[in-house]
Amino acid sequence: MHLVVLAGGIGGARFLLGVRSYARERGAEVTAIVNVGDDLSLHGLRICPDLDSVMYTLGDGTDPDRGWGRRDETWTVKAELAAYGAGPEWFGLGDRDLATHLVRSTMLGAGHRLSAVTEALCARWQPGVRLLPATDDPVETHVVVEEGTIHFQQWWLRHRAALPTQRFVFVGVEQAKPAAGVLDALAAADAVLIAPSNPVVSIAPILAVPGLRDAVTGGPAPVVGLSPIIGGAPVRGMADRCLAAVGVPCTAAGVGDLYGARSRGGLLDGWLVDPADSGTAVAGVPVRETPLWMTDERATAEMVRVALEVAGA
Amino acid sequence: MHLVVLAGGIGGARFLLGVRSYARERGAEVTAIVNVGDDLSLHGLRICPDLDSVMYTLGDGTDPDRGWGRRDETWTVKAELAAYGAGPEWFGLGDRDLATHLVRSTMLGAGHRLSAVTEALCARWQPGVRLLPATDDPVETHVVVEEGTIHFQQWWLRHRAALPTQRFVFVGVEQAKPAAGVLDALAAADAVLIAPSNPVVSIAPILAVPGLRDAVTGGPAPVVGLSPIIGGAPVRGMADRCLAAVGVPCTAAGVGDLYGARSRGGLLDGWLVDPADSGTAVAGVPVRETPLWMTDERATAEMVRVALEVAGA
Numbered sequence: 001m002h003l004v005v006l007a008g009g010i011g012g013a014r015f016l017l018g019v020r021s022y023a024r025e026r027g028a029e030v031t032a033i034v035n036v037g038d039d040l041s042l043h044g045l046r047i048c049p050d051l052d053s054v055m056y057t058l059g060d061g062t063d064p065d066r067g068w069g070r071r072d073e074t075w076t077v078k079a080e081l082a083a084y085g086a087g088p089e090w091f092g093l094g095d096r097d098l099a100t101h102l103v104r105s106t107m108l109g110a111g112h113r114l115s116a117v118t119e120a121l122c123a124r125w126q127p128g129v130r131l132l133p134a135t136d137d138p139v140e141t142h143v144v145v146e147e148g149t150i151h152f153q154q155w156w157l158r159h160r161a162a163l164p165t166q167r168f169v170f171v172g173v174e175q176a177k178p179a180a181g182v183l184d185a186l187a188a189a190d191a192v193l194i195a196p197s198n199p200v201v202s203i204a205p206i207l208a209v210p211g212l213r214d215a216v217t218g219g220p221a222p223v224v225g226l227s228p229i230i231g232g233a234p235v236r237g238m239a240d241r242c243l244a245a246v247g248v249p250c251t252a253a254g255v256g257d258l259y260g261a262r263s264r265g266g267l268l269d270g271w272l273v274d275p276a277d278s279g280t281a282v283a284g285v286p287v288r289e290t291p292l293w294m295t296d297e298r299a300t301a302e303m304v305r306v307a308l309e310v311a312g313a
Numbered sequence: 314m315h316l317v318v319l320a321g322g323i324g325g326a327r328f329l330l331g332v333r334s335y336a337r338e339r340g341a342e343v344t345a346i347v348n349v350g351d352d353l354s355l356h357g358l359r360i361c362p363d364l365d366s367v368m369y370t371l372g373d374g375t376d377p378d379r380g381w382g383r384r385d386e387t388w389t390v391k392a393e394l395a396a397y398g399a400g401p402e403w404f405g406l407g408d409r410d411l412a413t414h415l416v417r418s419t420m421l422g423a424g425h426r427l428s429a430v431t432e433a434l435c436a437r438w439q440p441g442v443r444l445l446p447a448t449d450d451p452v453e454t455h456v457v458v459e460e461g462t463i464h465f466q467q468w469w470l471r472h473r474a475a476l477p478t479q480r481f482v483f484v485g486v487e488q489a490k491p492a493a494g495v496l497d498a499l500a501a502a503d504a505v506l507i508a509p510s511n512p513v514v515s516i517a518p519i520l521a522v523p524g525l526r527d528a529v530t531g532g533p534a535p536v537v538g539l540s541p542i543i544g545g546a547p548v549r550g551m552a553d554r555c556l557a558a559v560g561v562p563c564t565a566a567g568v569g570d571l572y573g574a575r576s577r578g579g580l581l582d583g584w585l586v587d588p589a590d591s592g593t594a595v596a597g598v599p600v601r602e603t604p605l606w607m608t609d610e611r612a613t614a615e616m617v618r619v620a621l622e623v624a625g626a
Binding site: 043044045074076077080081083084085086095096098099100102103105106109121124 | 356357358387389390393394396397398399408409411412413415416418419422434437
């Protein structure tokens, strides 16, 4: 069995722990197609926060309290950069994390594709899941606010997603192609799962890569999503603010409607919601209730089991 | 009074402490023209060991025991790079130091010249001396050994200067020009001092920049050198191995002869040797004996005073 998961960073990473756990018991293969819209360049380094969150989490290298970055992280370089007046202060550039960006940037500078670089980095972390960036081309989520357009990370970290927001723009996406391996993985998938990641800034930029959405909806595999909203609030992060910015209700039904039924030009063959959202209906989509709190790997693996049951895979 | 000093890294840095001390008492200006032949690129970062040694030392930021790099240095990034299999293991890339390279590399990447970058870095360190790279163009000392040609740092750090050595090559020097400010500083100098730095791999690559040597020997200022060899051994470092590689005796006289009398097409109007080398003669060059151990700033400032006395400045 081959499972493909569309995933963002921290929530996607935690979900993938459960997917891996489920897959290991059944000898299934897993490919994660990971958002790159959060990527940014700082100090000449290419930083891929979502890929790194997934890689560190699956490689048992992440900080369990923060949920992002490296365990036992230190911040010497960041303090030194500040002493030079070289910010930004709001980005958490840890010393351990920085080595990843140095290796990545050197490889990218030498002409390697991000997918190949990710594979090389994973040779150390052994995530047990194949990690693919959605695209090898640079795509960055920018946010149109009153004062102009700012990088997603600035909006998210510096302004805590609290600026009045007009819309999100995936800069570079028109010229982007699915990364090496992405279309093959989707063509060979027995099921596609949409992780309970931020639908607006994690899942949407993946699907915005030309050809990728069609490969999902036109592919052989059933597509089942898991709601990132429980009881009207995000499981984690600031999806509420992102949904508000695009005029989508912050509910399990709202996100289900945003994705839409595959039979009606949307994505979903099934939609999982938490029992707290009992009675959620999405036009044309079978909705299944099951606990969606990813409290530990076993609980998360059970979510995966139910999702695949809904998929009929 | 305006003093210009040609200097390498660690020995040059220590000498400049004495020059600064001397100059402060007399309200003199100091410009240091610093070797860039040791520069290298690692992990996409441009590293200038000699400029940094001088900047950190004069900025009270250097490690006093090692004599290079930053005080209270940590090595987290280096260990992480090693975990990725990304060396080289033999280069001491500290976390604090790395911030300097990030700022420098970002500025160089944005099109700033190395001299302007150095000035920007010095805004933090306030060395009290104007630091200029010998050239803004990339020049790297490579070493021709039996197996081929390797970077100076590899020869020096990895092989401890112990490989049988045919010659040194200053790669890129033919296309290089003196850095912004270098020719003006030499034209305005009241005295030029050649620091007791390594003559083969610190002073020679400075003078090899086309136009620079002529600006020294054709300029208005007397040129006085200080021997980096005392009693047949280098004050510090492995100058003996470098001198052997170019067939120059490791003596105060040998280095004096290598530089040569300005009146005979060489550099020197005066040559300072330690009393341990009493009786040293260099054809056409007045030789003065004075203690050359840079034990502290006062002893070093006294060396400077004597050098300027010899210069008649």
